[in-house]
Amino acid sequence: MNDDPKKQILFVEDNYDLLRSVVHCIRRGHPDWEWHLVPDIDEAWQRVCTDNFDCLVLDVMLPTSCVDAPLNEEGIVLGKWIRNIPVRIRDTNDLIPPPNDETPTNRRIPILILTSRDIRPLEDLAKQLDASISQRDEDPDETLDKLAKLMKRRR
Secondary structure (H helix, E strand, C coil): CCCCCCEEEEEECCCHHHHHHHHHHHHHHCCCEEEEEECCHHHHHHHHHHCCCCEEEEECCCCCCCCCCCCCCHHHHHHHHHHCCCCECCCCCCECCCCCCCCCCCCCCCEEEEECCCCHHHHHHHHHHCCEEEECCCCHHHHHHHHHHHHHHCC
């Protein structure tokens, strides 16, 4: 019997159909991973400030109340807040603060970025966040392998 605690993974995605299909595949392959699903970066920020996760999986484009977030990179904003990297409004260069003054329980949490876009423009951002990138249409087993490697790398 395995006494290791379940891996806690926060999945930030607003597409519920995608969530259901991905989580179904992952639960089938990794019943020892516990998934916490949230639909936007505001709720995700609250969770990373109060709970301790082994990994964060986030979509690039996510709903947020932060109206100044760079368009189509809202998920990246969450990653930058977690890593304590300044987030700036493109036109004014003003800083965008996190939704509250809390700090994440783990600034080094492994991050996997999901996207349906070309990943090449996101590679520099991923390096800045020390994150991995996965295409949504990638084989689910490949995505699972990336997650497992990310979590092992952080031990």
